[in-house]
Amino acid sequence: MYKLVIIGAGRIGASIARLLDESGDYELLLADQNSHALDALKFTDRVAKQLLKISDSQSLVSTLQGCEAVVSACGYDVNPVIAEAAAKAGVSYFDLTEDNATTQVIKRIAEGAGTGQTFVPQCGLAPGFIGILGFHMAQQFEQLDNLKLRVGALPEFPNNNLMYNLTWSTEGLINEYCNPCYAIRAGQPVELTPLEGLETFSLDGTSYEAFNTSGGLGTLYETLRGQVSDLTYKTIRYKGHQYLMNFLINDLKLGEQRELLKQLFEKALAVTRQDVVLIMVTATGTINGKFMQITDSRKVYHGDVGDEHWGAIQITTAASLCTVLDLFFTKRLPQQGYVRQEQIDFNDFIQNRFAACYRIAGRPRGR
Known part of the structure; x- marks a missing residue:
């Protein structure tokens, strides 16, 4: 034991x-x-x-x-x-x-x-699993040009103008939207402004947007320094969310009054356990002398765990931490010193008994 x-x-x-x-x-x-x-x-x-x-x-x-x-x-x-x-x-x-x-x-x-x-x-989803997956994909390239990490925890049934419900820590959400964002540009570490870098994309017929947020990259920007031209982490939301958040945080300057912003979020945005986690990593570079792009896309939905109903962010976060613990106790992690998430072998992680949610293909049925 x-x-x-x-x-x-x-x-x-x-x-x-x-x-x-x-x-x-x-x-x-x-x-x-x-x-x-x-x-x-x-x-x-x-x-x-x-x-x-x-x-x-x-x-x-x-x-x-x-x-x-x-x-x-x-x-x-x-x-x-x-x-x-x-x-x-x-x-x-x-x-x-x-x-x-x-x-x-x-x-x-x-x-x-x-x-x-x-x-x-940083043993959660982002930072955490996303760094393990991103580093694993990076190693498949002889020369890595661009690595894009994108993660979002979204309500499955959005019904407000923000197209968002609270699914995890409000303080963590505010930090993500307000703190500096680390990245690599032209091979050098840089700080990017949160809520900027807006991009749009479509996945399984649904339109999404993504923008700079803090923290999700973990230490990967340090590890890949000098090995990649551009490395970014962005949070995925439904389209229109970034515009309204930028209005609240920057135009109304609520980013300077974080406790008030927390109160507003928790008063106006209901918590939901009916959520979906989107994970997408796109890597571009040279493989066998050819310029190639590889994308790994995963979805994890809320569902029943035993006799309880868990949200997708709850499932993915707990599963990631338990997986890392299991790898540590079975001697598949360094047993001394500071360990970055990207030092964890992807194959060891994904094959672990606690990581089943990351292996599921398709929509699991639940309430």
């Missing part, structure tokens, strides 16, 4: 615990500062639950001692605290953050950690 602590009993943390518990191979401690969140969750006796204040560093380190790894399913702002505690407790660390600054802090903590400790941030 692999011994693991999961901090954060929200929707994603609970989903990760559910998948790992059902595998039968993990002994879990699920910790949260909210007793009601913990009490509402039911697991087998392989999962213990504990109230925990992250601000109590001594208690946090004590909780981690004796386990093999910790997963932060919390907001990005507390990840450095948990990573520091992991370093002190001598355990490995995993998270889901999309925040670039936080990831740099985790990297510095990993560099000062002890032997036998692995730190793997």
